[in-house]
Amino acid sequence: MKSSETASPHERPKTGAVDYDSELQLHDKAFRRACGVHARERVLDIGCGSGQTTRDAARAASAGSAVGIDISAPAIARARELAAAQDVRNVRFEQGDAQAHPLPRQGFDVAISRFGTMFFADLLAAFRNIRGALADNGRLVMMVWQAREANEWSTAIHGHCAQSSAAFSLADPSTVERILDAAGFADATFQDVREPVYYGDSVEAALDWIGQFQATREALRSLDAASAERERARIREIVERHRRDGGVWFDSRAWIVRAHCRRTP
Template identity: 80%
Template sequence: MKVPETALPDERPNTGARPVDYDAELRLHNRAFRHACAILARERVLDIGCGAGQTTRDAARAASAGSAMGIDTSSSMIARARELAAAEDVRNVRFELGDAQTHSFPPQGFDVAISRFGTMFFADPIAAFRNIRGALADDGRLIMMVWQALEANEWSLAIQGDRPQSSAAFSLADPSLAKKILDAAGFADATFQDVHEPVYYGDSVEAALAWIGQFQATREALRSLDAAAVERERTRLREAVAQHHRDDGVWFDSRAWIISARCR
């Protein structure tokens, strides 16, 4: 079995372990998110940061007389999303490569914009949400899932350890700041639903370590260390993962917001 280049040094994934992907990691979150979106049959849906398109396909199925479009900055994710939609025979869906902050959407071309952890990384969030607002009908709505504060997310604390914590993933964690951004972009009446569900990292310690090894933060941290420090970090991560391994896999606690707002 070929070991991915992104795997942790000297960690060899167990050939009996099922691989993890982002949809598997967020399987409990997705249930809450799909319910909150409450897509109607005739709605036109825009999915921001769609990844491999699970949320887009879910939206397309709900919008049985409407449509769904997913957008993502990753060409490999868009290719995978198209493959999965074709394999599942979801026909009222399409995917485009682009950045929602600057993409030329059709004015008022959508009724609802959704995003599952895809809106925290905009270079200019007000500009990005203003562009999304312009793509929505006057009575349109926005529903997005974002991480709550770093200290409420065990997965980040455990993986990062004593290293400086990246703040980008938590840029919309503060409700007061998120409301100000949305208000400046043309949205109103923002509400915040607490989602307290664990994230899934695999059915074994080996599968979890392989998954963690693909995180950008992990790769960058390991590249900055010498050989001895890499070995210490590998040991620390293994111990942290082992502490969270139970009969049904490896789980880390997490907290997220589902933010809902309307156009004004």
């Protein structure tokens, strides 16, 4: 996806339908800087979605390459379309689950992920597979959500509704350090990122975006008609309170986690 250089939520973002890339537009600058992709590096992008971060990496790796992997076939199809439309040639996309996908051994110099590593069924197995795909001097850079209570987009919108804990599975630094150490990584560091997420340029756009969330759909389906209508009214009121100059914004907290590969014996 094409990264926004927007530096403030009061600067006008791109208009139109909201998507995941525009939602995270203020996170991208910090993430790209943290990745620090070099010209000749081979990059693996985990959970690449429609490929914005992969294309950004490919552009930085002008004499190298980037591979994006995602479990969603529609997302991979869209990523390929956008790469072709933007004439990014040193990039390719594969559909698969990085936990078990047959990645080439030591085929990459850096693995990156923007909110794509929290949802593995077996986190340790996934990071071991990723480590095996990295050169011995390779590195990992990923962005993950901090705890649910630090993320207004979850607490305000979903309230007391059940929220999948998977989105916050890598929120605790000690847990992340333990998993990465067992997977063959070392020297993990955690950079605090506090940027709001963008939900659209109007209340209606935000409500449409929120309505696409699995947690929202499941919560509404669990209610009777009258209760569902009250829940929709509650969400609308919250969205209206978060409408400010430039769009609808909710606070969020994330970690940028960096780690290096521990050399194999």
